[in-house]
Amino acid sequence: MTAVLQAHELGRRYGRRWALRDCTIEIPAGHVVGLVGPNGAGKTTLLKMAAGQLAPTSGSITVLGGLPAAGPAQLAKVGFVAQDTPVYAGLSVADHLRLGARLNPGWDAALARDRIAALGLDPAHKAGRLSGGQRAQLALTLGLAKRPEVLILDEPVASLDPLARREFLQGLMEAVVEHELSVLLSSHLVADLERTCDYLVVLVDSRVRVAGEADRLLSTHHRLTGPRRDPDRLPADQEIVSARHTERQSTFIVRTESPIHDPAWTVSRLSLEDLVLAYMEMPAEPRRAVLEVQR
Numbered sequence: 419m420t421a422v423l424q425a426h427e428l429g430r431r432y433g434r435r436w437a438l439r440d441c442t443i444e445i446p447a448g449h450v451v452g453l454v455g456p457n458g459a460g461k462t463t464l465l466k467m468a469a470g471q472l473a474p475t476s477g478s479i480t481v482l483g484g485l486p487a488a489g490p491a492q493l494a495k496v497g498f499v500a501q502d503t504p505v506y507a508g509l510s511v512a513d514h515l516r517l518g519a520r521l522n523p524g525w526d527a528a529l530a531r532d533r534i535a536a537l538g539l540d541p542a543h544k545a546g547r548l549s550g551g552q553r554a555q556l557a558l559t560l561g562l563a564k565r566p567e568v569l570i571l572d573e574p575v576a577s578l579d580p581l582a583r584r585e586f587l588q589g590l591m592e593a594v595v596e597h598e599l600s601v602l603l604s605s606h607l608v609a610d611l612e613r614t615c616d617y618l619v620v621l622v623d624s625r626v627r628v629a630g631e632a633d634r635l636l637s638t639h640h641r642l643t644g645p646r647r648d649p650d651r652l653p654a655d656q657e658i659v660s661a662r663h664t665e666r667q668s669t670f671i672v673r674t675e676s677p678i679h680d681p682a683w684t685v686s687r688l689s690l691e692d693l694v695l696a697y698m699e700m701p702a703e704p705r706r707a708v709l710e711v712q713r
């Protein structure tokens with residue numbers, strides 16, 4: 419199956435500063451992919467390169483096997499909803515749908531109309547008078563009605579309250595199931611991604627720290643708690659993501675494919691949030707660095 423996004427040593431620099439560097443990644447199609455990382459990590463930079471709005475400084479990127487924005491066919495396959503829910507304040511909801519129909523050859527007018535009705539939005543309402551949540555829903559509707567194969571959403575829920583956030587993500591999940599599309603979505607809030615995403619990419623300081631299917635990441639990462647131990651005495655196949663020590667006790671988060679039999683450890687599973695936070699806190703050059711978990 420063609421990868422939804424494939425990048426090889428991809429990098430983007432602004433002046434002398436790298437916003438994204440050495441990004442080598444292959445994300446299979448058919449997932450809801452969460453791109454997570456703190457402010458300034460490089461999420462928007464990666465998504466804009468995938469959408470063809472920004473050219474790489476180095477390396478290469480393909481989306482569904484094609485170069486981003488390489489022509490009408492590629493443009494039709496990829497929907498992009500930029501940060502801050504881009505709608506035109508002076509245009510009505512109906513105007514937005516007309517514009518969408520004009521600009522997109524594969525426009526699904528029935529989908530757009532039905533979704534707007536289901537959301538209870540008045541087609542005559544000006545977008546500038548909609549709430550943040552309603553604007554986000556309008557932008558999502560435009561992205562979905564284009565009927566892309568992959569929908570890229572940059573921080574779609576950042577400005578929404580928890581209820582609007584949940585409604586937005588629920589609507590997105592329903593659309594994913596109904597239209598069988600892949601989704602790439604960025605957020606700095608892990609809790610949003612926990613319910614929504616089945617594939618995760620963690621970006622910190624312009625580098626990919628870890629990437630992989632959520633289930634697989636969860637089954638290969640463990641928290642070990644036990645008597646204080648030097649990290650160098652852990653088996654070589656246990657890659658250390660984080661280590662904390664008190665005078666008597668050590669707690670490690672490790673990644674390993676092998677079962678852990680050491681009776682000295684209490685082994686516990688991680689939540690996705692624990693896992694992401696551990697990678698966010700991981701120093702850039704840890705002992706036995708874990709850079710990527712890819713499948």
Ligand SMILES: Nc1ncnc2c1ncn2[C@@H]1O[C@H](COP(=O)(O)OP(=O)(O)OP(=O)(O)O)[C@@H](O)[C@H]1O
Nearest residue numbers: 432436437455456457458459460461462463464606
């Ligand atoms: N147009 C630009 N000119 C100069 N530097 C930029 C530009 N756009 C982004 N950067 C820098 O590149 C880095 C990555 O930015 P990017 O917007 O990709 O991060 P992000 O992870 O999306 O952050 P956020 O969560 O705050 O949206 C940051 O240090 C940012 O300051």
